[in-house]
Amino acid sequence: MDLFSSEKIKNILPFDGVTNYHGIVLDKNQCDFFYQKLFETIEWKNDEAIIFGKKIITKRKVAWYGISEFSYKYSGVTKTANIFTKELLELKEVVEKESGETYNSCLLNLYHSGEEGMAYHSDGEKMLKKNGAIAxxxxGAERKFSFKHKENKQRIDIILERGSLLVMREFTQTNWLHRLPPTKMVFTPRINLTFRTIEL
Ligand SMILES: O=C(O)CCC(=O)C(=O)O
Ligand SMILES: [Fe+2]
Structure with missing residues (x-):
């Protein structure tokens, strides 16, 4: 990404963080191709998490991939990453070019319908590079995505289109929570990939 184009991509947060919505970066054919490939080849697992000391299993499916089989802790559970597939490496390249950053891992989420979402959280795990970009x-399905400021509770909503890229940077995770709200209006599945940098 050159300086000129980065200036045109606006920060959707009013203060205390930088989050750039790049719009659609994959065309319809690429979306169909990658959606199908990922759906079929990723090692999807139901997510296990410890919430308030209780083990829960989510309907949403998840998978971690990376440049090596690093172990990581996610919501209190230790797991081992899978090695990037060919398609994930291709998508990583697209995302790196567009965002002007590099990444060494990716968390994938599969939401079977609008009834599945993700609650408010920030991605501040210790293993992540501090204030590193998350792309x-x-x-698949278009969904609403919401930010909420941790102190003043201000909300910012955005629609994440099919094939779109959103890059959360700088102090976004420190000051803002984000979530994927469940909805009764969406009946088709969605796959989301968050490319991250883990301190290996
Ligand atoms: O599905 C999404 O759009 C967001 C997922 C997310 O926030 C995460 O994986 O940490
Ligand atoms: Fe997140």
Whole structure:
């Protein structure tokens, strides 16, 4: 990404963070191709998390991939990453070019319908590079995505289109929560990829 184009991509947060919505970066054919490939080849697992000391299993499916089989802790559970597939490496390249950053891992989420979402959180795990960029690529159904400021509770909503890229940067995770709200208006599945940098 050159300086000129980065200036044109606006920050959707009013203060205390930088989050750039790059719009659609994959055309319809690329979206269809990658959606199908990922759906079929990724090692999808139901997510296990410890919430308030209780083990829960989510309907949403998840998978971690990376440049090596690093182990990571996610919501209190230790797991081992899979090695990037060919398609994930291709998508990583697209996202790196567009965002002007590099990434060494990717968390994938599969939401079977609008009834599945993700609650408010920030991605501040210790293993992540501090204030590193997190690049979120969306395939399948279009969904609303919301930010909420941790102190003043201000909300910012955005629609994540099919094939779009959203890049959360700088102090976004420190000051803002984000979520994927469940909805009764969406009946088709969505795959989201968040490319991240883990301190290996
Ligand atoms: O599905 C999304 O758009 C966001 C997922 C997310 O926030 C995460 O994986 O940390
Ligand atoms: Fe997140």
């Amino acid at each position: 979120s690529l969306s395939l």
